[in-house]
Amino acid sequence: MSYQLQGSLFDADGPEAGPALGPLGGIGRTVLGHGAWIDVLPGWLRGADALFERLVDGVPWRAERREMYERVVDVPRLLAFYREGEALPDPVLAEARDALGAHYRAELGEPFATAGLCLYRDGRDSVAWHGDRIGRGDREDTMVAILSVGQARPLLLRPLAGGGPTVRRSLGHGDLLVMGGSCQRTWEHAVPKSAGAVGPRISIQFRPGGVR
Numbered sequence: 001m002s003y004q005l006q007g008s009l010f011d012a013d014g015p016e017a018g019p020a021l022g023p024l025g026g027i028g029r030t031v032l033g034h035g036a037w038i039d040v041l042p043g044w045l046r047g048a049d050a051l052f053e054r055l056v057d058g059v060p061w062r063a064e065r066r067e068m069y070e071r072v073v074d075v076p077r078l079l080a081f082y083r084e085g086e087a088l089p090d091p092v093l094a095e096a097r098d099a100l101g102a103h104y105r106a107e108l109g110e111p112f113a114t115a116g117l118c119l120y121r122d123g124r125d126s127v128a129w130h131g132d133r134i135g136r137g138d139r140e141d142t143m144v145a146i147l148s149v150g151q152a153r154p155l156l157l158r159p160l161a162g163g164g165p166t167v168r169r170s171l172g173h174g175d176l177l178v179m180g181g182s183c184q185r186t187w188e189h190a191v192p193k194s195a196g197a198v199g200p201r202i203s204i205q206f207r208p209g210g211v212r
């Protein structure tokens with residue numbers, strides 16, 4: 001596929017360096033309110049450009065179409081989903097899932113089990129405001145951990161009710177963001193379209209079983 005990154009401007013290790021995870025100890029928490037929080041660790045994965053290139057070429061990306069307002073429209077991003085127990089497309093993703101599971105074991109009480117992948121080809125690709133509420137996230141506190149590779153795009157978060165400022169975090173190049181507590185129920189998140197020239201980004205979302 002030809003969604004190329006423009007060089008490896010942000011990858012200090014150079015494009016040849018294999019991907020490697022750093023420690024999770026330095027992750028920082030922001031309490032959002034209404035029982036929700038986010039943890040953010042910029043640059044958790046070194047060599048993220050190399051992983052981006054492997055995933056662009058190695059993942060069986062699907063274009064989906066969905067019914068919306070009685071019309072069938074293209075979902076504006078490419079998707080892949082790995083169920084619990086299914087082999088992930090790169091060994092470093094299994095490492096990431098397991099490291100997250102170990103780090104959050106006491107607080108989450110269960111492992112991260114599935115991996116959803118999104119490829120945002122350019123600024124026209126996006127995800128609209130939503131919570132991950134198809135599964136248990138609708139009723140229970142849970143966590144969704146997002147590892148981002150490729151060009152950075154802003155992830156926005158806003159409270160579902162009651163108003164308040166929108167929270168914005170730029171995610172790409174190996175950054176980690178974990179949504180926790182009631183975040184899927186009491187907050188929404190989105191990756192808005194961008195009018196400017198934006199390179200491709202891949203988001204990898206790790207979730208416990210039964211959370212979508």
Ligand SMILES: O=C(O)CCC(=O)C(=O)O
Nearest residue numbers: 118127132146155191203
């Ligand atoms: O691109 C992202 O990091 C967010 C993706 C997302 O919210 C989802 O797939 O549920």
Ligand SMILES: [Fe+2]
Nearest residue numbers: 130131132189
């Ligand atoms: Fe989401």
